[in-house]
Amino acid sequence: xxxxxxxxxWTREEMAKRLAQDIHNGSYVNLGIGIPELVAxxxxxxxxxxxxxxxxxxxxxxSPETGSGDPELINAGKRQVTANPGAAFFHHADSxxxxxxxxxxxxxxxxxxxxxxxxxxxxxxxxxDAIPAVGGAMDLVAGVKSVYVITQHCTKHGEPKLVESCTxxxxxxxxxxxxxxxxxxxxxxxxxxxxxxxxxxxxFDYVQSKTGAEILQIPxx
Amino acid sequence: xxxxxxxxxWTREEMAKRLAQDIHNGSYVNLGIGIPELVAxxxxxxxxxxxxxxxxxxxxxxSPETGSGDPELINAGKRQVTANPGAAFFHHADSxxxxxxxxxxxxxxxxxxxxxxxxxxxxxxxxxDAIPAVGGAMDLVAGVKSVYVITQHCTKHGEPKLVESCTxxxxxxxxxxxxxxxxxxxxxxxxxxxxxxxxxxxxFDYVQSKTGAEILQIPxx
Amino acid sequence: xxxxHVSSAAxxxxxxxxxxxxxxxxxxxxxxxxxxxxxxxxxGATDLTVVSNNTGSGEVGLAALLKAxxxxxxxxxxxxxxxxxVFPDLYRSGKTELELVPQGTLAERIRAGGAGIPGFYTPAAxxxxxxxxxxxRQFDGQEYILEHGLKADFALIKGQVADTHGNVIYNKTxxxxxxxxxxxxxxxxxxxxxxxEPGEIDPEVVVTPxxxxxxxxxxxxxxHESVLVAxxxxxx
Amino acid sequence: xxxxHVSSAAxxxxxxxxxxxxxxxxxxxxxxxxxxxxxxxxxGATDLTVVSNNTGSGEVGLAALLKAxxxxxxxxxxxxxxxxxVFPDLYRSGKTELELVPQGTLAERIRAGGAGIPGFYTPAAxxxxxxxxxxxRQFDGQEYILEHGLKADFALIKGQVADTHGNVIYNKTxxxxxxxxxxxxxxxxxxxxxxxEPGEIDPEVVVTPxxxxxxxxxxxxxxHESVLVAxxxxxx
Numbered sequence: 052x053x054x055x056x057x058x059x060x061w062t063r064e065e066m067a068k069r070l071a072q073d074i075h076n077g078s079y080v081n082l083g084i085g086i087p088e089l090v091a092x093x094x095x096x097x098x099x100x101x102x103x104x105x106x107x108x109x110x111x112x113x114s115p116e117t118g119s120g121d122p123e124l125i126n127a128g129k130r131q132v133t134a135n136p137g138a139a140f141f142h143h144a145d146s147x148x149x150x151x152x153x154x155x156x157x158x159x160x161x162x163x164x165x166x167x168x169x170x171x172x173x174x175x176x177x178x179x180d181a182i183p184a185v186g187g188a189m190d191l192v193a194g195v196k197s198v199y200v201i202t203q204h205c206t207k208h209g210e211p212k213l214v215e216s217c218t219x220x221x222x223x224x225x226x227x228x229x230x231x232x233x234x235x236x237x238x239x240x241x242x243x244x245x246x247x248x249x250x251x252x253x254x255f256d257y258v259q260s261k262t263g264a265e266i267l268q269i270p271x272x
Numbered sequence: 273x274x275x276x277x278x279x280x281x282w283t284r285e286e287m288a289k290r291l292a293q294d295i296h297n298g299s300y301v302n303l304g305i306g307i308p309e310l311v312a313x314x315x316x317x318x319x320x321x322x323x324x325x326x327x328x329x330x331x332x333x334x335s336p337e338t339g340s341g342d343p344e345l346i347n348a349g350k351r352q353v354t355a356n357p358g359a360a361f362f363h364h365a366d367s368x369x370x371x372x373x374x375x376x377x378x379x380x381x382x383x384x385x386x387x388x389x390x391x392x393x394x395x396x397x398x399x400x401d402a403i404p405a406v407g408g409a410m411d412l413v414a415g416v417k418s419v420y421v422i423t424q425h426c427t428k429h430g431e432p433k434l435v436e437s438c439t440x441x442x443x444x445x446x447x448x449x450x451x452x453x454x455x456x457x458x459x460x461x462x463x464x465x466x467x468x469x470x471x472x473x474x475x476f477d478y479v480q481s482k483t484g485a486e487i488l489q490i491p492x493x
Numbered sequence: 494x495x496x497x498h499v500s501s502a503a504x505x506x507x508x509x510x511x512x513x514x515x516x517x518x519x520x521x522x523x524x525x526x527x528x529x530x531x532x533x534x535x536x537g538a539t540d541l542t543v544v545s546n547n548t549g550s551g552e553v554g555l556a557a558l559l560k561a562x563x564x565x566x567x568x569x570x571x572x573x574x575x576x577x578x579v580f581p582d583l584y585r586s587g588k589t590e591l592e593l594v595p596q597g598t599l600a601e602r603i604r605a606g607g608a609g610i611p612g613f614y615t616p617a618a619x620x621x622x623x624x625x626x627x628x629x630r631q632f633d634g635q636e637y638i639l640e641h642g643l644k645a646d647f648a649l650i651k652g653q654v655a656d657t658h659g660n661v662i663y664n665k666t667x668x669x670x671x672x673x674x675x676x677x678x679x680x681x682x683x684x685x686x687x688x689x690e691p692g693e694i695d696p697e698v699v700v701t702p703x704x705x706x707x708x709x710x711x712x713x714x715x716x717h718e719s720v721l722v723a724x725x726x727x728x729x
Numbered sequence: 730x731x732x733x734h735v736s737s738a739a740x741x742x743x744x745x746x747x748x749x750x751x752x753x754x755x756x757x758x759x760x761x762x763x764x765x766x767x768x769x770x771x772x773g774a775t776d777l778t779v780v781s782n783n784t785g786s787g788e789v790g791l792a793a794l795l796k797a798x799x800x801x802x803x804x805x806x807x808x809x810x811x812x813x814x815v816f817p818d819l820y821r822s823g824k825t826e827l828e829l830v831p832q833g834t835l836a837e838r839i840r841a842g843g844a845g846i847p848g849f850y851t852p853a854a855x856x857x858x859x860x861x862x863x864x865x866r867q868f869d870g871q872e873y874i875l876e877h878g879l880k881a882d883f884a885l886i887k888g889q890v891a892d893t894h895g896n897v898i899y900n901k902t903x904x905x906x907x908x909x910x911x912x913x914x915x916x917x918x919x920x921x922x923x924x925x926e927p928g929e930i931d932p933e934v935v936v937t938p939x940x941x942x943x944x945x946x947x948x949x950x951x952x953h954e955s956v957l958v959a960x961x962x963x964x965x
Binding site for chain 2: 520521522523524546570571572573580581584585591593594595596597598599600601603604615616617618619620621622623663664665666667668669670671672673700717719
Binding site: 297370 | 730842843844845846893894896926927928932933935938939
């Protein structure tokens with residue numbers, strides 16, 4: 052076994068748990084499809100979040116018990132969900148008024164690439180035969196107050212996802228505030244990537260070696 | 273008594289009754305404050321109109337019986353009204369989406385001046401000490417499919433209200449389709465004012481003499 | 494636990510600051526949050542810009558706020574009433590500035606402000622004095638003017654029932670400017686006849702979702718402006 | 730007497746013409762007016778431009794309309810599903826054109842079309858390929874792009890309950906694009922589980938006021954797209 056395979060970092064569940072700690076009580080939150088959805092499972096006791104799904108529901112609850120769902124009560128991933136007490140249904144123009152108007156506190160998205168100035172690419176590889184499909188991602192990153200990315204630090208092929216500048220088509224420019232990966236928590240600042248926290252057992256040099264742009268160390272205080 | 277005072281034309285009620293005949297069954301109608309409000313009383317049997325009031329109600333009904341009204345169920349003139357079966361309440365942005373988006377079939381307004389190209393002035397004399405107040409008139413004339421004016425043919429001082437061009441500040445440009453006065457029904461066409469019908473006992477020359485622009489006679493067919 | 498319920502109108506308007514822009518719901522007396530306005534008079538904030546369809550009646554509610562000298566500018570569509578000289582006197586003496594906006598443009602500017610739309614084109618007011626100085630352009634051969642989204646620091650809104658998450662339903666034509674104003678203000682404050690627990694308002698009938706509302710206060714028996722005016726009341 | 734109730738889905742879509750622009754409600758299967766779409770397939774209109782958030786699942790509903798070769802262009806935010814190759818095949822073979830629009834921009838363009846707003850500015854897609862060729866400008870130092878209102882000749886919408894005046898309420902997240910599309914189409918057609926008399930829907934809870942709706946048809950037991958797809962149904 053190479054040294055590489057022994058370095059594991061946070062699991063997907065741990066990444067979600069780490070991110071969940073940073074969400075304030077009472078926040079209005081939109082969780083993207085995939086790893087972002089896991090965040091809801093790890094919200095610390097005593098905090099209540101209100102989940103927005105852009106297809107028209109505030110106060111989204113967990114999946115229904117098998118057989119008790121309604122095929123017309125779904126989330127943005129088109130999976131059946133429930134509505135919590137205090138929920139509200141609304142149409143798409145109102146739903147994206149919430150997004151574009153800056154009313155959602157936090158959105159958590161997956162990423163293909165994030166650049167050091169906060170550009171996000173997460174909707175298209177730009178491959179000529181791909182079917183382009185964007186959904187609400189461009190509206191979310193343009194409108195939501197804080198946008199966090201949760202993603203593996205590198206692609207399946209080991210290529211950095213945190214880069215100098217994105218090579219895939221952009222979802223938005225200068226829109227990402229913070230990145231949670233299996234290796235670290237990293238802020239996007241005016242000066243570029245800024246380390247916030249390392250995954251246990253991961254050292255800075257290792258994270259830097261897996262990143263396509265400079266990461267600023269936590270300053271000594 | 274001078275000849276002048278014997279010429280009476282339609283009363284306000286008769287003007288409203290004449291206009292009401294021209295509204296199709298099923299029309300969505302917005303009636304302005306004053307003479308326009310009288311129109312609702314004279315809709316011919318067998319026709320159902322749905323009244324829109326821009327403060328947020330479709331399916332407006334008549335005034336409530338004394339003591340049974342709700343001070344929060346009012347019309348654009350701020351008078352208490354009722355809601356008919358099939359009514360709907362909505363907010364102001366939706367209400368003016370109906371108006372601006374061309375969903376209202378007909379709006380009936382009063383006028384200070386109408387020019388031969390259909391410009392309307394009905395919100396301000398332009399007097400320097402007047403308190404400017406426009407309400408929804410500019411939205412109505414810009415958005416409603418057909419805009420009719422109902423008005424006395426002349427001012428209290430005997431001056432024509434149908435003119436070459438308006439001297440008062442405009443409410444809208446080229447917005448009026450038809451004018452109902454005590455003396456006549458007159459269309460606004462590309463060629464200017466076009467007579468449609470004379471009030472009983474009123475002759476064309478008299479109407480022309482009370483009008484500030486040329487009126488085209490009904491062509492012989 | 495989320496609880497937007499505050500104990501009093503005074504508490505609800507505690508942090509309105511001098512120079513703030515305040516949207517006030519209502520069309521005539523329908524939907525006018527008169528208890529919140531009176532609390533704002535008591536609170537003392539001044540140099541306010543008020544966004545509202547009208548300027549109030551008699552010497553209560555919005556007219557009283559104006560009369561108290563707290564309003565330096567109104568953005569409004571119809572600042573005239575048969576029974577109030579408060580705004581006309583302030584306007585003529587140059588003490589209160591007026592930005593006159595067609596009613597539908599006002600509603601849409603407020604919605605746009607709340608929906609993150611900085612500008613939009615409308616046909617209303619084209620060719621009139623209210624288009625003076627505004628950009629215009631053509632779409633499909635028709636002329637339109639550019640109007641800007643409107644935001645506020647605070648909104649004072651009258652609802653019927655609210656829950657502690659801030660979901661609101663309204664009474665009849667009192668709905669008017671409440672929903673768009675709740676969207677457009679940084680801090681939206683709703684007075685309601687009843688404040689209930691989450692779940693007591695059917696999610697299908699919510700008009701203003703709680704995300705747009707910051708504080709709700711129960712005013713179980715709101716006064717009617719027309720009654721106060723008929724009684725000749727002058728607030729405070 | 731006003732009665733917008735028509736007797737069948739076939740009757741409701743009778744006059745959809747070749748080359749028409751048709752808005753179709755729904756987000757996934759929620760709110761997809763599958764019986765109206767199937768009636769449109771039977772009716773035969775072709776060369777359609779379809780405005781819809783997705784392009785359907787399997788080979789039923791919207792995917793079936795596409796597969797039948799009736800759609801020359803889709804205006805859409807997310808034309809991919811795990812279980813349909815209908816649109817991908819048409820797109821790759823150049824038979825169906827795609828105008829890809831961010832979801833919120835799509836919703837707002839439709840609302841704008843219905844609200845008489847020919848253009849508005851949005852921050853969504855700034856700096857991305859979807860802004861290519863679009864006008865941009867700054868407001869308060871931020872960049873926005875100009876987007877245009879979108880209208881249609883017809884809208885096919887799924888509601889829950891409608892009355893004969895055309896007032897509509899929806900079921901949960903099936904509401905999605907129904908209300909803005911009803912506003913934006915010249916002829917708006919609603920299928921509902923129940924069609925009732927005026928007065929049976931509380932005026933306070935109406936979501937789409939009747940003024941936006943031209944025809945309502947009762948489809949008491951609508952099929953679920955996911956069920957048909959699971960059964961491998963291919964329409965017709």
